[in-house]
Amino acid sequence: MLYVATAAVVLSVSSIVPCFTKSPPGHLQPLGHHQPPLGQIESLDTIPSPEDFYHNYVLPARPVVLSGAARLSPAYYRWTDRYLRDRHADGVAEVDYSKKESAESERNPMRMDAFLQQYNQSEMYMLDRLPKTMMEEVYLPPCLSCGGFTRNLHDFRLWMSSGGTKSTFHMDNMENILCMYSGRKDWFLVDREVGRYTLHHHADGTEDLAVDVERVDMYRYPSMRTIPWWSARIEKGDCLYLPHGWLHYVQSYGRNLAVNVWWTPLYSFDYSNCTARDHQSPIQLSALELRPGEQIRYVIITYLEEYGGKLPKDMVQAQVIYDEVVITDRVFRGLDTNHDGWLTVEEVNDLQVETIERLLPNKYLEAVMTFGRCEAYNNTATGVHTFTCANTCT
Numbered sequence: 291m292l293y294v295a296t297a298a299v300v301l302s303v304s305s306i307v308p309c310f311t312k313s314p315p316g317h318l319q320p321l322g323h324h325q326p327p328l329g330q331i332e333s334l335d336t337i338p339s340p341e342d343f344y345h346n347y348v349l350p351a352r353p354v355v356l357s358g359a360a361r362l363s364p365a366y367y368r369w370t371d372r373y374l375r376d377r378h379a380d381g382v383a384e385v386d387y388s389k390k391e392s393a394e395s396e397r398n399p400m401r402m403d404a405f406l407q408q409y410n411q412s413e414m415y416m417l418d419r420l421p422k423t424m425m426e427e428v429y430l431p432p433c434l435s436c437g438g439f440t441r442n443l444h445d446f447r448l449w450m451s452s453g454g455t456k457s458t459f460h461m462d463n464m465e466n467i468l469c470m471y472s473g474r475k476d477w478f479l480v481d482r483e484v485g486r487y488t489l490h491h492h493a494d495g496t497e498d499l500a501v502d503v504e505r506v507d508m509y510r511y512p513s514m515r516t517i518p519w520w521s522a523r524i525e526k527g528d529c530l531y532l533p534h535g536w537l538h539y540v541q542s543y544g545r546n547l548a549v550n551v552w553w554t555p556l557y558s559f560d561y562s563n564c565t566a567r568d569h570q571s572p573i574q575l576s577a578l579e580l581r582p583g584e585q586i587r588y589v590i591i592t593y594l595e596e597y598g599g600k601l602p603k604d605m606v607q608a609q610v611i612y613d614e615v616v617i618t619d620r621v622f623r624g625l626d627t628n629h630d631g632w633l634t635v636e637e638v639n640d641l642q643v644e645t646i647e648r649l650l651p652n653k654y655l656e657a658v659m660t661f662g663r664c665e666a667y668n669n670t671a672t673g674v675h676t677f678t679c680a681n682t683c684t
Contacts, residue, residue, distance in 0.1 A: 314508040314515045321459060321503045321539050322478050324514065327521040331479065331530070333357050343433035343531075344559045348465065351482050351533035355522060356431065359529040360469035362572065364427040366527060369471050369547055371406050379403035381421030383448055389413045389455040390504075409452050410545075416450040420549055424448070425576035428549050431467050431529060435573060436564035442554040444585045445654070446575050449548045457540040459499045461485055462532075463592075464552040464585065469529040473546035477522040477530065478539040485537035488513050503539050551575075554584040582654055583646035590617075590625075590638050600634040616653060624649040 316324025333355040338346065347354050360366050368377075384397040385405060397418075405416055420428065425446060434440065444464055453473060468475075480488065488499065501511055508515050524530045532538060534555050593609050594601055601609070603626070607617045617625070624645065627637050 316506055316515070317508040318505045321501065321506055322519065322521075324506070324508070325516070325518075327519050329520060331355055331477075331520055331522040337432050340433050340435055340437040340439065340564060341559060341561075344437055344556070347531055348533065348556065351535065353479060353520070353522065353533060353536065354531050355524055356433075356467075356529040356531065358527050359431055360471060361527045362432070363429045363469070363471070365424070365471050365549070368427060371545075375403055375406050378421060378424055381424060383416050383418035383421060386415040386417060387413055389415050389451060391415075391455070391457045393458065393500075405450075409450070412452075414451070415455055416448060418448060420446040420448040420575065422576060426574050428469075428575045429572040430551065430575060430578065431469070434467070434551065434553070435571075436560075438556050438558070438560040438563055439553055440573075440578060441563075441581065442556060442584045443578055443580050444552040444554055444582060445580060447550045447552065449542075449546070449550070451542060451546045453542050453544045453546050455540075455542045455546065456503055457538070459501045459503055459537060459539045461535055461537045462552070463534050463555075463589065465534050465555055466532040466550055466552055467529050468524070468532070468548055468550035470524050470526050471547045471549065472526055473542060473544040473548075474523065474525050475530075475546070475548065476541045476543070477524075477532075479520040479522060479532070480517060480537035481520070482533065482535035484518060485535060488517060488537065499537065549575075554581075554588045581643055581647075582652075583643040583650070586646050586650055586653060587638055587641070587643070590633070591635050594633065594635045594638065600632050602632050606633050616650065621649050 314324070316322075331353045335357050337343075337356055337359050346352070379402055381402040382399050383402070383405075385400045386395050386397050388395055399418075400416070402421070405414060408414055409416070428446070430440070449468075459478075499511075501507070501514065506514055522530060590606075590610060593606070597605070603617075603619075603622050606622060607615055610616045622633065623629070625638060625641065626633050627640070
């Protein structure tokens with residue numbers, strides 16, 4: 291009787307013990323803990339010529355660390371807090387009040403001297419267009435000095451904090467070289483094709499993937515369980531080239547000061563632009579002209595090509611959105627040069643950049659995701675339009 295009773299107790303207890311399953315690797319841990327990186331991004335000790343840079347890195351979309359390239363700029367030697375306070379006190383840039391970046395974060399303009407008084411004891415993070423006077427002390431990386439790069443420059447951005455910042459996990463639809471003048475940045479990088487698939491299946495039409503980078507939910511984002519990634523580290527004096535479309539997450543360490551150059555992707559290399567220039571001569575950023583119209587052209591053409599090369603007005607207005615409808619009726623009339631109610635790649639290509647900038651003044655479309663919209667539209671459409679999508683992800 292005792293034996294039977296004991297067995298009954300054991301069965302009773304076992305019937306209420308829950309069944310536990312092991313969580314996927316990296317679940318609720320920081321980004322990158324699910325598996326080791328595929329390797330480190332290539333590093334060069336010499337800066338390639340513009341032609342070699344375009345053909346070996348830009349065209350195949352290969353990131354590369356340019357070791358020591360930031361040392362060419364006076365900023366590398368000058369930009370201490372004291373120097374910035376003495377020479378650039380009245381420079382104004384936007385400040386985020388949290389070192390963990392988010393799409394909802396609020397930013398306010400602040401003078402450099404006020405920021406310098408507070409940033410070491412706070413969560414303040416300055417990230418905005420580089421003030422004009424500071425542009426004089428930063429030189430364009432020589433690999434961008436000709437070939438068409440300077441005609442497609444989009445923005446020069448300042449990133450400054452006391453360290454400990456964490457970006458979102460996102461992609462940019464622009465080409466990027468970031469140079470470090472103080473501190474260190476570590477990068478989690480995902481190549482364009484893998485990133486394209488990941489964003490297509492998890493994003494909501496923006497360039498951000500809404501993953502908590504400190505606690506990745508592998509059940510909510512199952513493609514993150516096995517996502518392959520590359521690692522990069524850039525120290526003071528280094529620059530990193532990051533091709534457009536690569537997903538990335540960045541952490542900073544120590545007093546952190548960096549400037550990046552954004553430019554619109556090039557369709558080809560312009561050899562005629564390289565014949566009469568000494569590519570090693572320094573070019574101050576302040577001497578260069580930004581052309582946001584080229585980025586607008588690129589975004590619109592990318593959408594049109596995804597949908598087969600042309601779209602009607604309502605679809606253009608529905609797809610090219612950044613916080614608001616960008617292509618108003620007035621803007622569409624200016625883009626639709628044959629006035630047939632459809633916008634084509636040829637029409638946008640033939641427009642002068644000055645015309646685009648006049649139609650869309652002060653518009654910066656760096657945060658608009660430039661792929662995946664066609665298939666997403668067809669998945670939710672009511673049947674009014676049916677499109678054969680180019681380069682869709684499955």
